[in-house]
Every structure is written in C-alpha cells, then in structure tokens.
Amino acid sequence: MEVLRLIGEADIHRRRLLTNTAYSVAAAGLPLGIERAIPGQRREGSGGFHAGRSEIEAVREMTRLxxxxxxxxxxxxxxxxxxQYLTxxxxxxxRASFSRESDRAAMLGAAAEVAYLCGWKAYDAGEHGLAQRYQLQAYELTREAGDEAHQAFVLRILAHxxxxxxxxxxxxxxxxxxxARVRGRVGPTAEALFAVTRARALANAGRSAEAARQLRAAQDLVLRGEEAELPHWAALWGSAxxxxxxxxxKTVRGMGDHVAAERHYAAAARSRPGPEYQRITALTLAAQGGEQAAMGHLEQACGTWGRALELLEGVRSARAVDAVDGMRxxxxxxxxxxxxxxEELEERARAWRAAHA
Structure with a gap:
C-alpha cells in the first residue's frame, strides 16, 4: 500500500522522476519470475476502523463512474x-479490519481495479513507464487477494x-x-478476452499459423458466451x-492482412454504437480508416476519418492526438x-489539433 500511495502522490504532483520514467522490459517480466520476484505486499495492520460489503461496493461504484x-x-x-481517490x-x-477474509480480498481486488484505471489514464497520456508501475501494483493487489482470474486479467493488461x-x-x-490461469475456469466470453490476447502476441512473434488458430478459438468462445457472464473486473471495459x-x-494487421483488419475494426466500431465509449470508438474508426488508406480506398478512408474526428470533439487523450497526427x-x-x-479533412484535422495541443 505504501508503494502505491507514493506512486500516486508522485503522479498527482507531476514529479518528473516518476512521470518521465521509461517502460521497462525487465519489469514486464517480474510477474513471470523471469527477474527477481516482486516483493510481496506486507499484510498491513488494522487502520483502526471496520469496513465491509458496503464499502467494497462503494469503491466499485466509484470505479464504474x-x-x-x-x-x-x-x-x-x-x-x-x-x-487522489486511490491514494x-x-x-x-x-488498511481496515474486516469480519471475513473474503471481504478483505474483495476490497483488495476493488483497489486493483482503481490502480489499473490510474495506469490506463497514464497510458492514455503517453506515460508508459508510469502506467506499467500502476499495473504492477495492481497485480500485487490481486496476488494478495488470492484471485487467480483477476491476476490473469492484469497479466493480460501488461501483455497488451x-x-x-x-x-x-x-x-x-x-x-x-x-x-493458462483462466482456461476452463471462467465463462467462454471472459476466456475469449485472454485467447485473443494470445493470438495477438503470437502474431507479433511471427507465428502466424498459430495466431490464426488461436484467433478462431477466441472468436468461437465469444460467440458461445453471454456478455452478462463477465466478471465485474472485465465488464468494466464494455463489450467483450x-x-x-x-x-x-490488430492480430491480422500484424500478419499483413489489411482487408481482414479493416473488417474487424468495422465490427468493433459497430459493437459500440452509443456515446458511452466515444474515445475508443473514435480510435477504432481512425484505425479502420488507416487500413482503408493502406488498401488504396482513399475517399472511403477520408469518410471514416471524418466520423472519427466528430467523435473526438472534447476528448482529451494523447492517443487521440497520435491518431489525428497519423491521419494527417x-x-x-x-x-x-x-x-x-x-484538403477538407486536413483542414478539420488541423483545427482539431490546434484545439487539443
């Protein structure tokens, strides 16, 4: 808890020693035991007050908000x-006392969700080293909670x-x-999230045939399952x-297949029709337009990029800036x-960029 608090305080006060820290390959291997094991969180004593299910649900509700x-x-x-809420x-x-060990574990899991949300915000600002440190602390919280499926979800985040x-x-x-930690232990919809991560990693490793097989397995899993079965830590991030x-x-793009990549990006955008996921839908459309441009469908790409720019109004994100720069x-x-x-799209993109410098 003390390490997490210090990271958060450094983030709030924008201390460059931490916020400018680079992504670490060595640190990425820590949960695997490739490097020296991460020092375990010390079980802290009671903070002098009692907490229970209502406090756990309050943290989860705040995280959803x-x-x-x-x-x-x-x-x-x-x-x-x-x-600030995390720290x-x-x-x-x-640090509270709990009547049941299961409640303490649930609170640690809820804290992990806030920690990797903080990491996601750092990632969205382009601060990848800071994001990684939040993610590693989230992994430690899930490890102390003894929740193997939630641990696996953080490993998945670290992989992506x-x-x-x-x-x-x-x-x-x-x-x-x-x-390996979740296969057969979670529903098919949740397992699909892990399977598609492995497919993408295989494609990045140049193992295209294995990646294609793993991708088909992921697609079969998600079609067999129900969105309602997702654990709360996965459901936070929307449609599986x-x-x-x-x-x-991203998997098939890594295999050089622009046609399939464009089709999958289009399906992802259609699966998020409402305003709730404005940023990710815009980024998905930006990527779809990139695939259309790569195939020479330039007018179609400009139309798709135009829709992305509409959704990006008011979005504050370094990834959005990168996407618009890529369009230009x-x-x-x-x-x-x-x-x-x-020329018309460039004028719109330039205006957006000036407003989001």
Whole structure:
C-alpha cells in the first residue's frame, strides 16, 4: 500500500522522476519470475476502523463512474481525481479490519481495479513507464487477494501494454500465463478476452499459423458466451465482442492482412454504437480508416476519418492526438495532388489539433 500511495502522490504532483520514467522490459517480466520476484505486499495492520460489503461496493461504484468518464471523454478528464481517490480513500479502506477474509480480498481486488484505471489514464497520456508501475501494483493487489482470474486479467493488461509500446519481449509469456490461469475456469466470453490476447502476441512473434488458430478459438468462445457472464473486473471495459473484434484487427494487421483488419475494426466500431465509449470508438474508426488508406480506398478512408474526428470533439487523450497526427501524415500525398476531400479533412484535422495541443 505504501508503494502505491507514493506512486500516486508522485503522479498527482507531476514529479518528473516518476512521470518521465521509461517502460521497462525487465519489469514486464517480474510477474513471470523471469527477474527477481516482486516483493510481496506486507499484510498491513488494522487502520483502526471496520469496513465491509458496503464499502467494497462503494469503491466499485466509484470505479464504474470514473471509467465511464474515461471512456467517453478521454483519460485526462478527472485524472487527478481518480489518483487522489486511490491514494486516500482506497488505500485507507485496504488498511481496515474486516469480519471475513473474503471481504478483505474483495476490497483488495476493488483497489486493483482503481490502480489499473490510474495506469490506463497514464497510458492514455503517453506515460508508459508510469502506467506499467500502476499495473504492477495492481497485480500485487490481486496476488494478495488470492484471485487467480483477476491476476490473469492484469497479466493480460501488461501483455497488451508491451505490444502497444512495441516492446514484445515478454508479451507472449504474459499472454500464455494469463490464458493458462483462466482456461476452463471462467465463462467462454471472459476466456475469449485472454485467447485473443494470445493470438495477438503470437502474431507479433511471427507465428502466424498459430495466431490464426488461436484467433478462431477466441472468436468461437465469444460467440458461445453471454456478455452478462463477465466478471465485474472485465465488464468494466464494455463489450467483450467489441474487444475481441478490435484485438482481432490488430492480430491480422500484424500478419499483413489489411482487408481482414479493416473488417474487424468495422465490427468493433459497430459493437459500440452509443456515446458511452466515444474515445475508443473514435480510435477504432481512425484505425479502420488507416487500413482503408493502406488498401488504396482513399475517399472511403477520408469518410471514416471524418466520423472519427466528430467523435473526438472534447476528448482529451494523447492517443487521440497520435491518431489525428497519423491521419494527417496519410493525407499529405493526397493534398499534394489537389484532392478536395483530403484538403477538407486536413483542414478539420488541423483545427482539431490546434484545439487539443
């Protein structure tokens, strides 16, 4: 708890020693025992007060609220508030006494959800080293809680983080370990989230045939299951089918298949029709437009990018900035040829970029 509190305070006060820390390949392997084991959290004594189910549900409800804001408006909205909540209320509740050990474990699991939400917000700001540190602390909380499925979910998060920052050294091992812990122990919808992570990691490792088989297994799992069966720590992040489609797109893109990637991105965007997931839908559309452009369908790409820009209004996210910058780079050759649709989109993108500098 003390390490988590110190990380959070450094984040709130923007101490550069931590916020500028780079992503660490060595740290990514810690949960696997590749490096020296992470020092376990010391079981802390009572904070002098009692907590129970109502406090656990309050933390979960606050996490759902903060997550909804994050998904709709981007990770930089309410970031300080979430970190402050973690370092004060949540840390204090984890130090309380509980009538049942199962309640204490549930509180630690709820704290892990807040910790990796803080990590997600750091990731969305492009602070990948800080994000990784939050994720590792979340892993420690789930380990102390003794919840293997939740531990596996954090391993899955760590695997995706490594792939997203193009440091895949431990990502397949993380994905393997995560899937092994949940296979046959969670419902098919939840298992699909782990299976598609392994598929993506296999594709990144150049093992395309295995990746294709694992992807088909993930798609079969998610079709057989029900969204309502998801554990609360997975349901926080919305539709499992949308998530599987999005990571399926990244998997096949890693295998060089732009046609299939475009199709999967389109399916992911359709699976999130409402405003609740405004940021991720916009980023999905931006990626879909990139696949359309890669296939030479430039007018179609401009239309898709235009929809993405509409959804990005008011979103504060470094990933959104990167997506818009990517659009503009792809548009540059078209502007030179006087393509009107490209010039109009560039004008919109430039205005968005100026407003979100």
């Amino acid at each position: 903060f997550t909804r804001i994050d998904e709709r408006h981007g990770g930089q909205h309410g970031r300080a508030a979430v970190v 004060t209320d949540v840390v204090r509740l984890c 983080n490594g792939m997203d920052v193009r440091r895949p050294e431990h990502t397949l091992d993380l994905a393997d370990a995560a899937l 089918r949308a998530c599987v489609s999005s990571h399926a797109a 780079r792809a548009l540059a050759p078209l502007r030179g040829r006087g393509a009107r649709v490209a």
